[in-house]
Amino acid sequence: MLISVVLAHPHRGSFNHAITETIIAALEECGHVVAFHDLYAENFDPLLPYDEIPRDAPLPPSVAAHCVEIAAADGLVVIHPDWWGMPPAILKGWIDRVLRPGVAYRFLEGDAGEGVPVGLLRAKAALVFNTSNTPQERELEVFGDPLERLWKDCICAFCGIPVVHRRMFSVVVTSTDGQRRAWLDEARRLAREVFPSDSA
Structure with missing residues (x-):
């Protein structure tokens, strides 16, 4: 399997980087091919230009490469x-520029964009790891855990990924x-469970 791994944290010594290294190692141990992107290290430009919004707009080579990869993952x-x-x-910009119409979703014929789209991504599952300095009880009671809704419903389901596992590590x-x-x-265990060995 081809697994796309996307990291968004500016500090190379962060716990986010430690999670990423652990995940990549676990996936490779299961025999998967990992396509890894550290958005800060790549200096990914998060700004979506107006001319890039149309479905068939020409894309910069770096963005086009991300689109091809995520479509194949x-x-x-x-x-x-x-x-x-x-x-x-930087990650919100990646979503804006890469999970684009014609790549991650499309609207049905005759739909001008007001309806429910059809997800196009072939990925069967997504695994999202977040870190926080807010205790879980306060996150749920005061804020309602907006990242849960964002990743499960607003992004993954929208783009056709049927299974989403998310884990927040705090504090x-x-x-x-x-x-x-x-x-x-x-x-490590979650990565192996969600993306088991191809030979399993």
Whole structure:
């Protein structure tokens, strides 16, 4: 299987990077091909130009390459921190520019864009990891966990990915080395469960 892994965190020493390294290793141990993108390291431009909005618009080579890859992926893994209940702007820009009409979804003939689209992505599952410094109880009671709705309903279901698993690790800022090791073990197990070995 081809698994697309997308990371959005500006600090190379972050726990997000540790999660990513763990996930990539687990996927490769299961025999999968990993297409990895560290959006900050790649300096991905998150700004969606007006001329790029139409479905058949010409795309910069780097964006076109992302589109080809995500269209071919059998699975998706996304790792990012929870910033204001949202992904970092660089990841939101990746969503805007890469999960585009004709690549990730299309509207039925005669639909001018007001209806329910048909998802086009071939990925059968997505795995999303988030980090936060907000206790889980407060996240749910006060904020309602907006990232859950965003990834499951607004993005993955919209683009045709039927199965979405999401895990929030918190509170990271006060976590111990032992807690982080346990979280990485959990991330490794989830990756193997969601994307088992092709020979299994």
